[in-house]
Amino acid sequence: MNDLSLATGQRSLGDPDLRYPLWPPLTRGCPASSTDTTSYPVEVDYDYDRVPVELFQQPVGSGLDRWAPLLPPLRAPGLGEGGTPLIEIPADGVFIKDESRNPTWSHKDRLNRVAVSAAAGVGAPGVVVASSGNHGASAAAYAARAGLRCVVLTSAEAPPAVNSFVRSYGAVVLSVPTPARWPLLRRIAAETGFHPVSNSTTTHTGHAFGPEGYKTIAYEIFAEIGVPAALFVPTGYGELLFGAWKGFAELVRLGLAPATPRMFACEPAAGGPLNRALAEGLPATSVEIGPTDAYGINCPVGGYRATVAVRESVGRALLVDDAELAQAQQDLGRSGLWYELSSAAGLAGFRQVRDEFDGPVVCVATSSGFKDIGVGGVQPEVVDPDWDVVRRRLRTADIAC
Amino acid sequence: MNDLSLATGQRSLGDPDLRYPLWPPLTRGCPASSTDTTSYPVEVDYDYDRVPVELFQQPVGSGLDRWAPLLPPLRAPGLGEGGTPLIEIPADGVFIKDESRNPTWSHKDRLNRVAVSAAAGVGAPGVVVASSGNHGASAAAYAARAGLRCVVLTSAEAPPAVNSFVRSYGAVVLSVPTPARWPLLRRIAAETGFHPVSNSTTTHTGHAFGPEGYKTIAYEIFAEIGVPAALFVPTGYGELLFGAWKGFAELVRLGLAPATPRMFACEPAAGGPLNRALAEGLPATSVEIGPTDAYGINCPVGGYRATVAVRESVGRALLVDDAELAQAQQDLGRSGLWYELSSAAGLAGFRQVRDEFDGPVVCVATSSGFKDIGVGGVQPEVVDPDWDVVRRRLRTADIAC
Numbered sequence: 001m002n003d004l005s006l007a008t009g010q011r012s013l014g015d016p017d018l019r020y021p022l023w024p025p026l027t028r029g030c031p032a033s034s035t036d037t038t039s040y041p042v043e044v045d046y047d048y049d050r051v052p053v054e055l056f057q058q059p060v061g062s063g064l065d066r067w068a069p070l071l072p073p074l075r076a077p078g079l080g081e082g083g084t085p086l087i088e089i090p091a092d093g094v095f096i097k098d099e100s101r102n103p104t105w106s107h108k109d110r111l112n113r114v115a116v117s118a119a120a121g122v123g124a125p126g127v128v129v130a131s132s133g134n135h136g137a138s139a140a141a142y143a144a145r146a147g148l149r150c151v152v153l154t155s156a157e158a159p160p161a162v163n164s165f166v167r168s169y170g171a172v173v174l175s176v177p178t179p180a181r182w183p184l185l186r187r188i189a190a191e192t193g194f195h196p197v198s199n200s201t202t203t204h205t206g207h208a209f210g211p212e213g214y215k216t217i218a219y220e221i222f223a224e225i226g227v228p229a230a231l232f233v234p235t236g237y238g239e240l241l242f243g244a245w246k247g248f249a250e251l252v253r254l255g256l257a258p259a260t261p262r263m264f265a266c267e268p269a270a271g272g273p274l275n276r277a278l279a280e281g282l283p284a285t286s287v288e289i290g291p292t293d294a295y296g297i298n299c300p301v302g303g304y305r306a307t308v309a310v311r312e313s314v315g316r317a318l319l320v321d322d323a324e325l326a327q328a329q330q331d332l333g334r335s336g337l338w339y340e341l342s343s344a345a346g347l348a349g350f351r352q353v354r355d356e357f358d359g360p361v362v363c364v365a366t367s368s369g370f371k372d373i374g375v376g377g378v379q380p381e382v383v384d385p386d387w388d389v390v391r392r393r394l395r396t397a398d399i400a401c
Numbered sequence: 402m403n404d405l406s407l408a409t410g411q412r413s414l415g416d417p418d419l420r421y422p423l424w425p426p427l428t429r430g431c432p433a434s435s436t437d438t439t440s441y442p443v444e445v446d447y448d449y450d451r452v453p454v455e456l457f458q459q460p461v462g463s464g465l466d467r468w469a470p471l472l473p474p475l476r477a478p479g480l481g482e483g484g485t486p487l488i489e490i491p492a493d494g495v496f497i498k499d500e501s502r503n504p505t506w507s508h509k510d511r512l513n514r515v516a517v518s519a520a521a522g523v524g525a526p527g528v529v530v531a532s533s534g535n536h537g538a539s540a541a542a543y544a545a546r547a548g549l550r551c552v553v554l555t556s557a558e559a560p561p562a563v564n565s566f567v568r569s570y571g572a573v574v575l576s577v578p579t580p581a582r583w584p585l586l587r588r589i590a591a592e593t594g595f596h597p598v599s600n601s602t603t604t605h606t607g608h609a610f611g612p613e614g615y616k617t618i619a620y621e622i623f624a625e626i627g628v629p630a631a632l633f634v635p636t637g638y639g640e641l642l643f644g645a646w647k648g649f650a651e652l653v654r655l656g657l658a659p660a661t662p663r664m665f666a667c668e669p670a671a672g673g674p675l676n677r678a679l680a681e682g683l684p685a686t687s688v689e690i691g692p693t694d695a696y697g698i699n700c701p702v703g704g705y706r707a708t709v710a711v712r713e714s715v716g717r718a719l720l721v722d723d724a725e726l727a728q729a730q731q732d733l734g735r736s737g738l739w740y741e742l743s744s745a746a747g748l749a750g751f752r753q754v755r756d757e758f759d760g761p762v763v764c765v766a767t768s769s770g771f772k773d774i775g776v777g778g779v780q781p782e783v784v785d786p787d788w789d790v791v792r793r794r795l796r797t798a799d800i801a802c
Contacts, residue, residue: 059460062486062502079737080486080499085463087481098481101463101502103737105769126800145737149800160777161562167779168739168770170731172798180786187788191802192795330571336480336504336546338569368506369569370769376561376777378568385581387588394593397573399527399550401592 004068006047010208013304014040014283022072025118027189027196029205038283039201041305042208043246044072048253056256060223064113067216070250072209074113075120076146079103081113082216086224086362089335094232094350095225096332097217097364100339104165106367107240108138110213112197116142118209119195126150128194130181132158133166133296134367139197140171151188153181157295159373203284204237204303211305214243215250221362222251228261229359234345234366235265235317236297238274238306244364245309261362263315265306266349268294268325268342273302274310275317283307292322293373296342296366320348329369338369405469407448411609414705415441415684423473426519428590428597430606439684440602442706443609444647445473449654457657461624465514468617471651473610475514476521477547480504482514483617487625487763490736495633495751496626497733498618498765501740505566507768508641509539511614513598517543519610520596527551529595531582533559534567534697535768540598541572552589554582558696560774604685605638605704612706615644616651622763623652629662630760635746635767636666636718637698639675639707645765646710662763664716666707667750669695669726669743674703675711676718684708693723694774697743697767721749730770739770 010026012018014033020026020042030040051069058066062083068074084101088094099107116139119127126149129139136152143150150171155178158166167173176184182200189196199206217240221228227248233241241263251257265274270292277285286301310317320328328344328351346363369375383393394401411427413419415434421427421443431441452470459467463484469475485502489495500508517540520528527550530540537553544551551572556579559567568574577585583601590597600607618641622629628649634642642664652658666675671693678686687702711718721729729745729752747764770776784794795802 059462061460061462061484080488080502083462083484083486085481085484098504100506101481101504103499103502104739105501105506105771141737141739144735151795151800154781156781156783158781160779161771163779163781164773164776165739165771168734169737170735172795172800173781174784174791174794175781176784176786176791184786184788184791188791188795188802191792192800194800333569334545334571336542336570338505338542338566368769368771370506370562370566370771372565375565378561378564380555380557380559380564380574380576382557383575383577385577385585387585390575390577390585390589391592393575394552394573394589399552399573399593399595401589 003073005071005073006050006069007072008045008047010042011045012040012042013308024122025208027208029201037202039203039205041205041303044209044212046070051254056223060220064110064213064216067219070215071212072114072118073121074117076113076117076142078113079109079141079145081109082220086221087337092347094347095360095362096337097221097362098337099364099366100368104138104141106134106138108134110216111210111239112138112142114213115197115207115210116146116148119148120146122195124193124195126194127197128185128188129198130185131198133162133371135198137166137169140166140169143171144169151194153184159371159375161375162371199237204301206237206239206303211239211243214240215247217244218247218251222257225360227257227259228362229357230262230264230361232264232266232346232350232361232363234297234342234364235267235274235306236299237303238265241265242305242309245313260313263309263313264349265310265317266320266345267317268292268298269319269321271298271300272319273299274306275319277302277307278310278317294322294325294342294345295373296340297345318349318352320345324348337365339365340367340369340372343367404474406472406474407451407470408473409446409448411443412446413441413443414709425523426609428609430602438603440604440606442606442704445610445613447471452655457624461621465511465614465617468620471616472613473515473519474522475518477514477518477543479514480510480542480546482510483621487622488738493748495748496761496763497738498622498763499738500765500767501769505539505542507535507539509535511617512611512640513539513543515614516598516608516611517547517549520549521547523596525594525596527595528598529586529589530599531586532599534563534772536599538567538570541567541570545570552595554585560772560776562776563772600638605702607638607640607704612640612644615641616648618645619648619652623658626761628658628660629763630758631663631665631762633665633667633747633751633762633764635698635743635765636668636675636707637700638704639666642666643706643710646714661714664710664714665750666711666718667721667746668718669693669699670720670722672699672701673720674700675707676720678703678708679711679718695723695726695743695746696774697741698746719750719753721746725749738766740766741768741770741773744768
């Protein structure tokens with residue numbers, strides 16, 4: 001399979017002087033710099049001097065393989081992930097990066113192509129993932145594609161359509177009480193040799209290789225419109241935020257881009273561990289989370305990756321409430337784009353600070369509307385097809401007839 | 402907007418000597434050749450001598466605009482439709498054309514970009530569509546994008562998640578009894594001036610311009626793998642079948658391809674108007690339809706476009722039953738691809754005749770699994786997270802631990 005990768009090893013984000021071999025992926029972060037209260041992730045290092053100049057000249061299209069030199073080894077087959085379009089929304093003056101156009105209709109496919117490749121690379125018989133939504137389904141899809149088994153630890157509160165989704169790829173899906181998921185993830189990994197592709201540390205470190213997949217979002221945006229003034233990113237653990245930032249940072253390092261965009265993390269107001277960590281000057285922290293329908297990004301625990309992305313790009317962490325999310329979601333629908341509530345966080349965040357920008361701005365929309373709470377709960381009222389009845393309905397909707 | 406179109410007029414499929422001006426689109430088919438029992442559609446003619454040679458040399462990617470010379474005028478803005486990947490399935494030796502990667506996660510976006518452009522071209526204040534699923538949602542999305550109103554006449558039997566989907570783009574959605582939809586479509590078009598983008602004739606003619614959008618599937622496949630031996634297409638009214646065939650036929654006409662693939666229509670065994678029409682030597686006919694979960698393609702009425710595509714390409718109409726569909730759907734899920742049941746008809750059909758082919762074969766998969774009957778009906782059983790219980794579950798699933 002694909003071994004064009006220029007990856008040279010793993011590097012601690014907690015102490016960039018700490019380096020580790022590329023294999024095995026450090027699925028529990030940096031062992032040396034992590035403390036009882038803060039787990040530091042690792043990232044992947046590359047031989048940047050050997051990046052072929054043609055890499056950024058080829059057309060944008062689907063399949064992460066075209067970016068292989070700047071990704072960890074792609075040992076698991078792809079599903080045509082990435083190559084998603086930028087859609088301009090004139091009313092807001094922004095571009096939407098439409099990640100619902102991935103193989104399982106969310107950005108998570110970019111991560112899972114890489115994380116499942118790591119599982120294949122270490123010869124694991126399968127992967128195990130704790131997720132009540134997109135991440136679990138995506139891991140299941142890539143495991144299936146690679147001929148690996150998959151165990152998804154999901155929670156009973158996942159929306160009904162998402163339950164069908166997660167089960168569609170032949171994974172073993174176990175709905176367990178939410179707090180039991182992480183101890184069980186570690187236990188299953190230990191007892192089965194399955195490779196964990198979601199987080200199991202105190203503050204979030206997640207997969208060592210996975211977030212590298214998100215760099216391709218930056219490469220694609222750069223190929224289409226260059227460097228935008230800012231990126232607004234729905235933020236849970238901050239892996240997407242970090243990956244997109246790192247992609248631009250690499251373009252700067254390679255002499256192709258003058259600077260990175262400012263990275264704006266858009267967290268639900270019900271929680272917001274990154275916002276809290278930045279306010280308190282912490283590398284990462286945890287918060288009590290309140291209720292929100294943006295379940296996909298309502299994380300009680302943050303991660304240091306997000307802090308790095310915001311700090312290095314002179315960005316910010318914004319809190320968006322459910323009313324702002326619902327308005328952004330509805331307005332996107334009225335532009336022909338249907339996303340889940342969490343995915344509207346980018347546009348909702350942008351609207352809080354829109355006056356600060358005059359250059360092009362990109363809001364990342366992560367996932368299709370099918371994954372939302374409430375989907376499938378619409379009880380259609382059957383309308384009498386008599387013309388007088390229908391005409392009244394149309395007139396009520398301001399349609400002249 | 403985009404007026405690179407080389408479209409010159411409309412031509413009757415019933416009598417190719419009958420030509421009509423390009424505007425207005427003949428939304429009720431060819432008025433001269435249609436009879437009481439058979440409605441003949443029209444297609445769009447182009448000035449093929451003026452097709453720029455570069456047209457087929459540019460990279461495949463999203464947005465129908467790149468094919469503008471061979472499409473009707475694109476007067477409505479796009480959503481990055483098309484540019485979907487071909488995914489190879491080694492177990493079956495086929496390529497899947499993954500149309501779930503479109504803006505509203507089905508092939509219908511290719512048609513609606515073009516059909517809503519026609520509505521914009523005639524200055525209609527909106528569009529009206531009878532559909533219980535993908536077509537209605539897609540029309541609503543493109544109308545919203547173009548700033549046009551949309552009325553969707555849906556049926557109460559549409560799956561719950563699809564009800565949410567169709568309503569997400571701000572259309573006026575009226576659930577009416579199924580047989581009332583077509584008379585109401587005509588009445589609404591007459592009383593409001595809304596442009597109809599679905600069928601309203603005895604046998605199917607559908608929109609005059611819309612199926613031209615499906616030609617881009619052929620252009621994309623050709624750019625990636627050349628001319629496959631055969632295309633297997635989930636078939637309801639046959640617009641997709643015709644459009645994909647016509648795209649290849651144009652490549653032959655332009656001297657770029659040696660022949661078209663053989664076109665295999667894959668209809669649900671519960672109905673199958675094309676299969677019946679071909680067996681009886683009719684241009685198009687209607688059938689009684691029985692129960693099937695492949696609701697997206699269970700059409701009682703066929704259209705002459707499908708007959709042309711099968712006849713001209715020496716193809717065939719195959720009937721696939723729900724067990725064959727369910728097996729193909731499950732196997733695609735086990736390859737990392739989740740489609741609605743109707744979408745699995747291409748692979749199910751191919752499996753009936755696989756021994757006849759040794760060249761590359763493409764099965765078109767039309768739409769994501771979220772649109773299926775039964776989605777959201779999964780009641781997750783909550784599992785006790787005790788390790789002994791979990792271990793037993795894993796062992797039952799053949800996972801060693």
